[in-house]
Structures are given as structure tokens and as C-alpha cells.
Amino acid sequence: MQYKDGRELKMKRVSNKQTGLIFFPAFDWAISPTHPEREERLLYTRDQIFEEGIMDLPQIIEFAPKLATVHDVARVHFCVPRVKDQTTEAHLIAAGAAILLAEQIVAGNILNGFALVRPPGHHAMRVVHGNRGFCNINNEAIMIEKLRSRYGINRIAVVDTDVHHGDGTQDIFWHDPDVLFISFHQDGRTLYPGTGFTYELGGPKAFARTINIPLPPGTTDESLMYVVDNLIVPVLKDFKPDFIVNSAGQDNHYTDPLGSMRITAQGYARLTEKLKPDIAVLEGGYAIETALPYVNMAIILALAGLDYSEVREPDYWPGRFKESPERKAQVQRLVEELLKYWEMRDKASPDPKSVNGRFYQRKRRIFYDTDYIEEIQFESLKLCDDCPGYLSIDSTANHGYGRTGKVLCLSVPFKACSVCRAEAAETYERSKKDRDYQYVYLQDKAADTFLGYEVSTGQEWFSNG
């Protein structure tokens, strides 16, 4: 790996390094008093890890969070109309915490890290009109793009272990061949957000860089370990990422009120031990009393290489859950199917029905469950032979009450060729005059700049890293 200026970047893996923790429970922030994403969520986790004296262990080092910048957010998201309209300070702190830990890891100061933060982020997509699945901005994506732009880290793997499909993260990296996104979750036919099926495999330039593992409700530790051992770990080995991120949702736990899975704290610990993520970032998990204190403890201990065998939920006994033979067989078939797709990576060509001239196009509807917004997107990717191609998204959001907004979002990838960069800039300038749009945006990751334009007032804003 190399820095942008050519210096060699060495990521040391010395075992005597510590596991970094940022614990940011946001005890003064909530979506609403009765919402699962509320102040109380990490209270019992705090009680458990403080009482255990985890922060005093020589293997652990605790950091104070800091805020992500508006540009850090704009590097990833098109927040409509602006970043400040879609984020509170709590959001910036959660994303900033992930960045801070990741930077410590890249600098070689710590072995790995866990950002135990609220609010979560993995349902936040590239375009943000409001809150989806308790998320406004995507903490992991913001951290990843910061690492890539600032430290020149290229290949990144994200393993999403939340019970809900990580549709936001999937969306953001859908066309990115250098980011492998693996998500296991409870089958989308039975749970929000209703996506994450095996046929969702990534854009034409990044085929099989998205891998979805929809597990049947009731899956236990046993089947999960089968998936990890036979699919996730082998795929990670093939991909050879420079940095592994775990979107650590904890709602696969057998007591979670939203999910219907049967994973235990021990299961989560073994999962963590096998994935060996550089960083874990907390996502969902709403069994705040019965699961979070134990699962979080188990993950921290596993990351730090400490013995987690005595972490146990009050109502758990070994052998409490037995996998049914049907589920076992079902999961094995799933793994086989996905391994086949993985073998075909780099060999598939885009569906001709989706190609229009030199552009790959798709139309999507996105529903914002928390804010009740319906968004319609026309996405179009330039099929370039020299680079991953620039992306344009024409997005209309219906907020109800007759309020709609139409915006154009242009995104230029890190490895864009000069032709694509120029073309995107040209489109941006041209679209500024299009009265159809309320806002037009140009995000140029290669130059690390962001431009926004309000058509009605002619006001333009700019930020760079």
C-alpha cells in the first residue's frame, strides 16, 4: 500500500498493541422518547463495561470522540438541500468517532478498534432526503472515504453483521470495484428494509463486490459459523482487503425485539474473532437490556484477544438453541450459490436491457420509513473503458403534503479518468441552468471537492478536504 505521495504505508500488526474504544452513547440524543433509537439504548452497556472495568485493562485504550466535518459527510452523501439539514451534532460525533479510531489504526497506534456509537448509519444511502431505518448519514462509508482520500488506502471490505440488510452501505459502494460489501441478515421477505437478496450483486463495474446472505429467521450460531467459515472468510482471503470494517449490528441476538434470529453473545464473539476486523462500528441492536450489555462486552473482549468464554446472558445455557436440519440444508445451498457468483466475479457483463448508449441505467424507488419520504431515482453510470465511470443520480423526493424536490447528483470516483471528470463537470454546469432541478451537486472524489448549487437563488457553495 502507498500514500498518495508515493510513500510506503506500513500497517503494523504487532500483538502488543491495544484495542481502541470510543464509547459515545449520546445520552442526550434520541429520535423520539419511545423510539428504539433513544437515550436509554446504551445505558446498560455502559453499566456492564464500566462495572467490568474494561476501560482499565492494559489491552484497551479509550478515546474521546470528535466531530466529522461537513466535508467528510459531503465526500459520501448528497444531503438535500445541505449537510446541516440532515445532521445533528450527534450524527457528526458518531461518524467522527469512527474516523478517529480508523486513523489511529492506520497510523499503527492501535491494533484495532470499536466505535460503540449512536446514532447508527448503515441504512443511509448516497442521496439523503431524510432518516431511513434510524439513520441519516452512513458512519462506515464516511470513515472509509476519508481513509481512501487522505491515506490512499484502496481495497476495503465491509462485513455487515446487522440483522437488517445494510442497504445504505450497499448503495454507496454498489459501483465500486475496490470495496467489497458482504451483508448477512434476516431474509428481506420477513424484515425491514426488504432487500438484500442473493441476486443483488453490484453494478456492472463491480460485479460480485456486493454479496448478500439472506438467512432464514431462527438461524442459530451453528449456521452462522458455517457461513463465516465457508463463505465470508474464504471470500475475504481472495479479495485481500487492506482494511476490514465490521458494521456491527447486534440485533441478530435471540432476544432482539425487531429481529427473529437466535445468535448469542458467544456467537458474536466467535464471529468477531474469525472476521478479525480492523474496526467495528456499532449499528443496530435494540434488546437494550437482554442483549447489548453482553454482546458488546463479548465483541470488545474478542477484538482485544481476551478470553470471552465467561460472557453469558442471564437466560442462556449452552445448547439452548438447536439448528433444524432444514435450515442447515437451506444455509448450505445459499453458501454454494453465492460461492458460484464469487467465482464469476470480473467475468459478468451488464444486462443489455440496462444499457443505453454509453450509459448503464436503473430506476429505483426508495422509501424512508422513519420520515415517510418516497424517493424515485434514475441512476446512470458512464460505462468507461479507462475508469469505473462517473455516476449521475436524478432524484425526486415526495415528502407528502405535496412537497416534492428534484435534485441532480453527480459523483466522480477516486480513480476517474480525466475524460469522465471533465464530462461530469460539464454536466454540472449545464444542469445549473435546468429549471427542473432545485439543487445540483458535483462530488469529485478524485479532487476531493464538493460543489452545490441552488437553482432558484443561483447560490453556489464549495468545500474541499
Place this chain on the structure above:
Amino acid sequence: MYVGVDVGGTYTDAVLVENGRVRATAKVPTGKDLLEPILKAMDIILKDVDKKNIKRVVFSTTMITNLIAEKKYDRVALLLIPGPGLSHKYYELGTDAHILSGSIDYRGREIVPLKRSEIESALADLAAKGYKKVGVVGKFSPRNNSHERQVATIISEKYPYWQVETGSRIGSRLNFPRRAVTAYLTCATRERYSYFVESVRQALKKREIKADVFILKADGGTLPLKSSEEMPVETIFSGPAASTLGVQALTPPGETAVVVDIGGTTTDLALILSGKPLLSAKGARVEGQLTQVRTLAVKSIPVGGDSLLKCTGAGLTICPERMGPAYCLGGPAPTPTDALRALGMTELGDLEKAREAMTLLGKDAGMNGSDVAGKVINLVVEKIANEIDRMFLEWEQEPAYRVWEVLQKQKVRPSVVVGVGGGAPGFIAGVAEKLGCRPVIPSYAPVANAIGAAVAKPTMQVSLRADTEQGYYIIQEEGIKEKIDRRSFNEQTALDVARDMLVRKALKYGLEVAPEEIEVTHQEVFNMFRDWTTKGKLIEVIVQTARGIMCSIRTGGN
């Protein structure tokens, strides 16, 4: 009139403060017997004073620190009830510890009951090994101490003469390993400390002083002598707390200052942020183990006037060890004190000897004596200034758990550097310049510790935790558990109960506290929702009498 007595390892200092002025000071060597120097120092400052006018006497002491360092106490065993969680192999308690079954969860609910037979056999084992002192500590005992009490009851039935300390009496903050260490140390030091307290009492009686007597704690508050016997460990590190409070009294109120106490072997640093001494985020560290003792954030660095200087291939270095006094005072090797003397920055010691030391040092480095002396001073100044910078950075890095805490953490830098201790006059100006601050060496710097003790305010604390779903509140330090009305009990009731309890507790120790002076140091309310409906509230409040100093010391015009 206030009397402050600092019983240090080398000197016992005493001061008499009246109406914000220092009326008398004393400095006598501390011997093996602590009482003799205390009496001597008091006699000096109380000459011509009507003892009836003395309102209070406050002691700071290194007695417990030394006891622990020298391991002069009986062996203590531990009975632990950790339940599931972190593997027990990570507890490094350095003594016989039995792990008992049983567990309590974070809301104080019993998950697994105790096993009597197991407890009895553990006790039999400890008895066979000759233990007579036992600490009993359970995980989450601040939330429910019934397991600890059950074990203590069994011990008092079977071994009535044993000394038993339970973890829930130690403190209300959550941290099981720290609580275990603190219970251990409390058990270990109580007897000896009581002896010390008794001797202090007798000394005061001999001199017919009837004023209230207090002991300074590590966090800069004071405890009535009587109640300090319950918490002897709280007095550990009261020395640095005393000097910090002393500086606070000697500098203008509201300033952000660094306290630099430059001694012979070490330099102690402390921070005063906007007029308030900074508390450490973690508990006091004793023999490498963290405790639940609240303490001011103090840092000791191994650089002092008597540090050994060496010239190696890499250049001039300051070694952490002390070989003896400075060369100019008859010591064996060159020291920073020699450099100060050679440059005429102190009058201490023999000038010729100091110059000789610098020439000797310079020979290896290929420099002349005065150049080397300058370089030595720079090195010391740089080391101290760097550590101060690091201390501020560490403070900025301390965790924050709420949005407003993160937002209000601005960069704070000191405006003054206050020097106390023997080495201060030579180095403080340089340190202040490096940090862009004003140097201050207050009058009475040599007895700043005793001044700090004299002006320290008495502090008492009550922490209340209510769980309205389960329908009770607890006040751990007092061992109180009361039923409450689930619907009417709220945050305000919790505060009222805690304040009332504090006033009564203070009165028990002869302190009159006005309810409006009570500070709320911690206030937390969480609504508990289960299945979309409010099931209750978790309310936690900690109230204490105001921490700080009784008065500033006017130094002008003296």
C-alpha cells in the same frame, strides 16, 4: 483561625491562617514518630495564640501512602462474587481470592443466588491459612448489596473477630476490579490508620485544642477525622492535593494555571482549570492498581534538582535517578541544581564546586562550563513543558458521553505557571516562557501544602439511585434502601431526599450545611420504555457540599 498541617516524608509543615492572611508558619523535620514533629510545628505557629479562636485544624498526610508502599499491614484475603463476564484470570489482586457463585445484574436484580456451602468452605480455607481480614466484593454491589451482606453475616457468625469490608460501602461508582482493590486496601489500612487518628486526637488534647479536626482527601476535599476512619484510603495522595489547593489559594481566582512543584527527585504537576483543580477521570492508582478513590489529576515526572546528569554519545541526558545531593552541596555527581548555582540563579551551595561540576560535564560534551549549564537548564525546562503539554492533551482526550460534553471541550491552555518547591525559582521562568505563560512564584511557596490543608473545605457526598419500575431507591454509602411510590417519585423528589440526607449526614459530623450551598455533581434520568410504553425511570443524583477553598490568601503588603 485555620490551622493546616502537612505531614510529609521529609518535613512537617504547619501554618496559621487568619482572615485570609498567613500569621505564622513552621517547618520541622519529620522523624520516625509522627506526633513529635506535629506537636513541635503546632507549638511554633500557636505561640501567643488563644487556642479558643482556632476554628479548625486540617491535616494532610502521607501516612497511608507510606503504609501501603512499605506493605506494613496484615494480610487480607478477598471473597469475590463476579458472576459471568470478564474472565477471572484478568484480576491481578495479589492475594488469596475465592470466587463465589452468585450474580447480580446492572439493575440490581439477583440472577444467580449464593451457595452457602461454597462460602463456608472458602472461609475454612482462609482460616486455615491464617487470614483474619477479608474483603467481600460483588459485581454490581452498588446496585444491590444483598450478596455482600449475606457473606458478611456468615463470616460474623463463624469468625466473629475477623475484620470484614464490603465493596458496597466503598463507593457508588461502577467498577468491580477497582472496588475490589479499594476494599482490600481499606481492610489493610484501617487498624493502623485508627491508631494514627487516635494519636492525633491525643496530641490535640495535650495542647488543649478543641477545634474541629479534618483530614484532607486525594480529591482536595476534607473529611472529619472521625469519619475518615471509615475510609482511610481516601487520604492517600493528599500531599499533591494540598499543594494544588495551596496554589489555588495563592493565585487569583478563576485562572487556568499549571502547578509545578519541583522537588529533589521529582516534579509534580497539577492543573487548575478556570479556578478549579482538575479531577482525574480515573481513580487514584495505588501500587499500579486503579482504585475507586477520587483524586485530583496529578502527574509526577522523574526530573528534579538532584537528578543525575550524564553525557553520552547522544549528548546530554537527565537520568531519572538521584545519587545524592547536588555536587555543590557535597554530592557525588553534577545535577541541575549545580547548573543553577553556576549561573548564579540560586545562592544555594558552593559556587566553585558548582562550576567544577559543569566543567566536568562539559569536558565530555566538548563545551565550556557555562554553555553546559545553560543547556542543562534548557533540558529540564523542556522536559517539564512537554509534560505539561501532554497533560492538557490527555485532558482533551478524556472520554465524553454526551453531545454537549463533546461540544464544550475546547482547547484550553494555561495563562500562568505557578512554581512551588525547592527547584521552582530557577526553572519556572523558562517553563512559563516555553508555554507562553506568566511565571508566578507565590509568597509562602515553601509551605504551600500546609496552606492548602488550612483552607480546604470540608466535603461530604450522598449518591442516590432510584428505579421507579422496581419501586425503590438506594443510598449506597449509608446502606439505605427505601420503597418509593412509583408514580409520584421524580427527579425533584430524588434531589430533595439526597439533599436532606446530606444535611443530616453532615450534622452528624458537626458540620452545618445550608441546603443552597449543596452542589449537584451528577444528575441523570433515563425513561425506561418497554414495548412502547413507559415502565419507569432510572434516576441517579449525587450531591455534595461545595468543594474548594475557604478563602484566598492575600499576599500583597506582607
